[in-house]
Structures are given as structure tokens and as C-alpha cells.
Amino acid sequence: NAGVTQTPKFQVLKTGQSMTLQCAQDMNHNSMYWYRQDPGMGLRLIYYSASEGTTDKGEVPNGYNVSRLNKREFSLRLESAAPSQTSVYFCASRIGGTNEKLFFGSGTQLSVL
Amino acid sequence: GEDVEQSLFLSVREGDSSVINCTYTDSSSTYLYWYKQEPGAGLQLLTYIFSNMDMKQDQRLTVLLNKKDKHLSLRIADTQTGDSAIYFCAEMGGTGFQKLVFGTGTRLLVSP
Numbered sequence: 001n002a003g004v005t006q007t008p009k010f011q012v013l014k015t016g017q018s019m020t021l022q023c024a025q026d027m028n029h030n031s032m033y034w035y036r037q038d039p040g041m042g043l044r045l046i047y048y049s050a051s052e053g054t055t056d057k058g059e060v061p062n063g064y065n066v067s068r069l070n071k072r073e074f075s076l077r078l079e080s081a082a083p084s085q086t087s088v089y090f091c092a093s094r095i096g097g098t099n100e101k102l103f104f105g106s107g108t109q110l111s112v113l
Numbered sequence: 114g115e116d117v118e119q120s121l122f123l124s125v126r127e128g129d130s131s132v133i134n135c136t137y138t139d140s141s142s143t144y145l146y147w148y149k150q151e152p153g154a155g156l157q158l159l160t161y162i163f164s165n166m167d168m169k170q171d172q173r174l175t176v177l178l179n180k181k182d183k184h185l186s187l188r189i190a191d192t193q194t195g196d197s198a199i200y201f202c203a204e205m206g207g208t209g210f211q212k213l214v215f216g217t218g219t220r221l222l223v224s225p
Contacts (some may be wrong), residue, residue, distance in 0.1 A: 018186070026146075033213065040121060040203060040217065041217060042117075042119075042215050042216050042217035042218040043156070043201065043215035043218075044215070045212065045214055045215075047212070048212060053224060056212070058212070058214075059214065090155060090156070092156075092213075094213075101158050102146075102148075102156075102158065104155035104156045104157075105155060106154070106155050107155055
């Protein structure tokens with residue numbers, strides 16, 4: 001099983017450019033999440049999707065949009081990238097309900113110049 | 114909103130016990146978790162505790178929960194150099210209990 005797959009692994013953008021980070025899981029999980037990780041700040045929740053067709057804001061949603069395209073895929077879009085969005089982005093999924101285990105992708109290192 | 118806090122660094126000698134602490138604010142949290150992140154990798158779940166429990170032991174790991182003080186700790190017995198990593202606590206809350214919020218992470222350094 002591939003688990004949680006994120007693409008791309010690395011990306012460099014110029015300020016103002018747009019891009020979409022892709023995430024897909026093959027475990028038939030209901031819930032999917034996008035986090036960003038910055039030094040000394042831990043992981044901060046950007047958006048999450050408790051089930052197909054629903055999305056909710058996390059702690060730091062400004063500057064981002066998400067789409068839960070289907071049960072497998074949850075994408076994160078930066079419409080106009082800013083240097084403050086330089087970070088490592090992690091997608092994660094879990095089956096939902098009372099199941100506690102969160103599976104993480106390997107991360108996307110994004111630099112905005 | 115939810116807030117989860119941890120100290121940033123902990124340094125111990127190999128063979129000693131490590132205790133990593135965490136405080137949280139959401140009294141409606143159902144599950145509390147400990148994750149480990151090694152360099153260049155994603156997070157892996159170490160252990161978790163349900164909010165109606167006080168303690169959970171899993172081999173070298175002991176989780177203690179003080180619900181009154183909203184304080185969670187992770188004790189690693191006989192700490193090894195391979196335990197060097199960043200440790201995150203996290204709480205599950207939010208509508209329908211689907212929202213997982215992480216702490217800032219504690220970098221554990223184990224010296225020989």
C-alpha cells in the first residue's frame with residue numbers, strides 16, 4: 001500500500017505565483033488534513049476534511065484554499081504565494097470516528113522567494 | 114480555541130529516563146496523543162490515551178494524564194540514542210471530534 005502520497009516533494013515559487021499541493025490516500029479513510037510545520041512552531045492545522053464533501057478551517061487557514069475532490073484526494077491551493085508561506089507541508093489522513101491513528105505523507109518542502 | 118504547549122528542548126544521557134511534558138486547553142478533548150518525528154520524516158504515532166484514563170504503559174513508554182490540570186506527560190524509560198527526535202503531543206477535539214491539534218514539539222537529544 002502506498003498510504004498517503006504527497007506531490008511535489010519540493011517546490012520553489014516566486015511571490016505572487018499560485019500552486020496546488022496534491023494529496024491522495026489509498027486506505028479508504030474518511031478524514032484528511034493539511035498541516036504546516038515551521039521551526040519552533042510545531043505543526044499547525046491549516047484545513048481539514050472530516051468526510052468527503054466537507055471542509056473546515058484549522059488554526060491558520062488564511063492564504064489557502066482546499067478541495068476534497070473525492071474520498072481519496074484532498075488538495076491545498078496557494079492562490080498568491082507569500083514568503084510567510086515558506087514551510088514544510090504535511091498531508092495526513094485517518095479513518096475517522098474513534099480510530100485514533102493519523103497517517104502522514106512524507107511532506108512537501110515549499111520555498112517562496 | 115485549542116492551544117497545546119510543550120517545552121522546546123530536553124537533553125538526557127543514554128540510560129536515563131526522559132519526561133516530556135505538555136499542557137492543553139480544550140477540556141472537551143477525547144484522545145491525547147504522542148507522536149515522534151525523526152529528521153526529514155513525517156510523524157509516527159507512538160501512543161495515545163483516552164481522556165477517561167490516568168495512565169497508560171506501553172513497553173518503555175508511560176503516558177500520564179492529569180485531566181484537572183490539563184497536563185499530559187510522556188516518560189521514556191532507559192532512553193537510547195535512537196530516541197533522539199522531536200516529540201509532539203496532540204489533542205483531538207472540534208466538531209464531531211475530528212480536529213487534531215499539535216503542540217510545538219520537544220526536541221529530545223540523547224547523548225552517549
